[in-house]
Amino acid sequence: QWMMLDWKPRRSDMLIDPFGIGKIVQDGLVFSENFSIRSYEIGADRTASIDTIMNHLQETALNHVKIVGLLGDGFGSTPEMCKKNLIWVVARMQVVVDRYPTWGDVVHVETWVSASGKNGMRRDWLLRDYNTGEVLTRASSVWVMMNKHTRKLSKIPEEVREEIGSFFVESAPILEEDDRKLNKLDDSTADYIRSGLSPRWSDLDVNQHVNNVKYIGWILESAPQAILESHELCGMTMEYRRECGKDSVLQSLTAVSDAGAGNLAQSGHIECKHLLRLEDGAEIVRARTKWRPKPVNNFDFANQVPAGST
């Protein structure tokens, strides 16, 4: 369904974007922006980390709202939302990574919004390699409104619908929703548990809450090292259930599908289930991740050591 986005490499002088604010294309409904992958955005495999990808999703979402003139308080709320003390919170996020870019690659991100049911908004993203047009990542998310004082969910008020409705694209989600139920994990169903996770000062966003992107790092804290070393994350679905504040202490739980079947490092595709919860048991995020064996042509320092050296 993302055929609507008619990709063609554009003249490079049309892509000049020195100040990181992208532009509106497609009759004002699709926002696009380029990112060059920096050395500090890559990990041990020399490819961009999933955090980097998620950061670029967040940045383009905010810049989209900003460029259409709807940025009220500076972090995604429209003027009418600010008046009513409403903020957007993410309820669900689904990401599929076909290939991770590497240092120096330029990633072209396109994003747009649609209605999601009566009181939600869907935001989709399509990431491509700027030079080749190859699709790198697709992502789809559902957002709902919350009153920032009562922390209760809210319907979309009519005044807000008037602000944002004209920006809604009518299109199917870029990813077919993985609607398999995310079952709750507990101590007996989890294979790995990591306790005592707490936000660093630098994990907090301007609302003094932990930014959504940081949850991914914690989810992966309980994934077994063998998977992280031999596999790469190729898909992820997250259901956000509760906020996490600066004094929260979390536990990360992971269950590996068919974990008993043998050596993880030599497995093909692997699927995991995850839960982030407070120590009192309250659920923060349920997630499912999919993993594929790492491409063999990744640059590997270890293999450069000449035989016989220490």
Add this chain to the structure above:
Amino acid sequence: QWMMLDWKPRRSDMLIDPFGIGKIVQDGLVFSENFSIRSYEIGADRTASIDTIMNHLQETALNHVKIVGLLGDGFGSTPEMCKKNLIWVVARMQVVVDRYPTWGDVVHVETWVSASGKNGMRRDWLLRDYNTGEVLTRASSVWVMMNKHTRKLSKIPEEVREEIGSFFVESAPILEEDDRKLNKLDDSTADYIRSGLSPRWSDLDVNQHVNNVKYIGWILESAPQAILESHELCGMTMEYRRECGKDSVLQSLTAVSDAGAGNLAQSGHIECKHLLRLEDGAEIVRARTKWRPKPVNNFDFANQVPAGST
């Protein structure tokens, strides 16, 4: 001494840098690059974090080496260094932050290298607000060579000196060296100790080592919350003593000068000493940080809550 860098706002079409690779100015000896500050690079105060600043220092250093054609293995070593299995390691880093940029600001970074003693290299940076020319940050670092297999320090071989010597600028350091001895902290001299810190998978760089920038987060883990909330980091000196690998478990120690003198939150300038060490006591980094009260005009969500709301 940074008068050598004759700042003038340039025509915007000369600063276009869509792919994040900057350019060489000043007769080929100074490399410059612009960064726009992203939403995910700011913290609870809406300003760029010190990590972000340090990341930009790293990125410009690497791009400088890349653009002059001296990037051998892709992470800062020259071709001759690669042949001899030599890598650069940072021995000392000093940073002074006059003002932190905020989301959407464009930061203009200039960097250059000089000799440091017989077997070291100094790299300096000057960061300005692109629009006003205001100096934001100055930083100076000393690098030495290490054999990547033996992990022993090395002299600069003649072949390497021939590669890099012609890029050395003859200038005084941009920061006068803070040469007060950094004393070793221990359990009896530290005011705060945080134990059990270990690298996340995403903290590792392509050498499977913890990136220098990550150490700062750990150093600040033992800084008291009261300082982080009321003050901002305005200066930092770090002495790197030992590498930290992926299985290391660290302790972070902080001593606050005149800690007994009263309420930290209401103090003026504060100076702290820090130590990162392995649990067996081996020293990783010694550091000194300086803090000033936060500017009062920072956007503060808490103050937006109307009186009477919950």
